[in-house]
Amino acid sequence: MTSAVDTVVIGGGPAGSVCAARLAQRGRSVVLLEKTTFPRFHLGESLLPQSMPVLEALGVLDAVRARFMAKYGARFHDDVTGRTDRFPFANAWRPDVDHAFQVPRDAFDHLLLERARTCGADVRERWKVSSILREGTRAVGVVAEDPDGNAHAIAARYVVDATGRDALTAHAAAATDKIEGLDQTALFAHFEGVPRAAGTARGDIDIVLFRDDAAARPNWFWFIPFEDGRTSVGAVVSRAWIRAGASDPQALFDRAVASSKTATAMLASARMLWPRAQATADFSYRVRDLVGDGCVAVGDAGGFIDPLFSTGAHLAMCGGFRAADALDDVLAGADELPRLRAWEADVRSAAETFVLAVQAFYAGPLVDYLFAEQKHDVLRRSITSLLAGDVFHDAVWLRDARRRLTEMSTPP
Ligand SMILES: Cc1cc2nc3c(=O)[nH]c(=O)nc-3n(C[C@H](O)[C@H](O)[C@H](O)COP(=O)(O)OP(=O)(O)OC[C@H]3O[C@@H](n4cnc5c(N)ncnc54)[C@H](O)[C@@H]3O)c2cc1C
16 A cells, blocks of 8 residues: 555546545645546536635636626526526625526536646546545545556545545435435426527526426426527426336427427427436435544535535535545644534535425425515525525525525424
């Protein structure tokens, strides 16, 4: 076994690449192991404005701006009532960052991975981690297979699990808890020829709610426009809705489109670019402990939330960035457990705000607020700030929003 590096990061998605890049920027030795070869397809194509400071700190914001579609707002449509509303990020409580980007993830993740490399991380693709090395309970590195199938032990002072929904460490310890009521399935494909809004609304995400009647639990579509003319389209539907029909992803996707007059209109002259629509179950789950002995879990490896508010990549990048700072502090001599637990509390509180918002949406009350015709300015700003991902700090509006969302998501 070689001498220990400061950190080994498992997984090169946004959480792992950002964490590795930041650690390397701060002078730490990092090995990042990614089991695939980039670029590779991934879901999660709509970013949030409050991730932009992370991209800026890593020195990639200009490259992102040059390549991807700017997203200045989010538009919601309710098929049943015909209501529609737009939330421009400039109306958020903190309008300092008024846009994000819509990113095909093959290109975006590749950019971040390359950034980790140029910052100084030892990035190895086609290296698959099979297990965590331990001395007693403490993680002291990983065992990984190289591209030729040879096993290697890599020693590290800290291990970062950024394996996405594979959640290597949490699944090995059976430490995930399903979040009840959020067991949706997504049916998705890329299209060309989907109509676009004009001006700064051109890059908005469109969220289209569809359901049998206004009282039913909503299913929904995402429409995410890319700079090159493609649009990512996905339907997120409940298990009950799936059970009522055929199980083939394409047939389900077609049924979802047929159930939504807005989606039908948006796709009327569009062409699907894939041979068939794909499906993935996106059960939301929590991981009990993000901090283990000698290791942390970041991004989806530390929990997954229904994608309604496009929060996954945001939590992955902000959480990974902050994990790097916490690990750097610990490597510099800070007390390990208090520092890592403070990071965990920070990330957990941000994620739980979105869990509440998603639950309040499916329970119904948040839908009414989203489409209320006369929105009080405070309400509009708070919803916009949530949509912008402004959840990593303590503010009066955020505490108030959490309280209201808790009330909305709790059955009477
Ligand atoms: C239907 C759907 C729609 C979504 N829409 C959005 C959206 O619009 N906006 C948004 O922000 N998020 C969205 N998300 C969420 C988003 O996809 C994730 O939250 C985000 O990709 C998490 O990043 P990550 O780095 O934690 O994990 P990932 O991006 O999954 O990266 C994990 C990496 O780890 C690698 N890996 C796994 N196991 C190993 C191993 N043993 N050894 C080495 N490497 C390994 C994988 O190959 C992968 O590259 C969506 C998710 C779903 C399911």
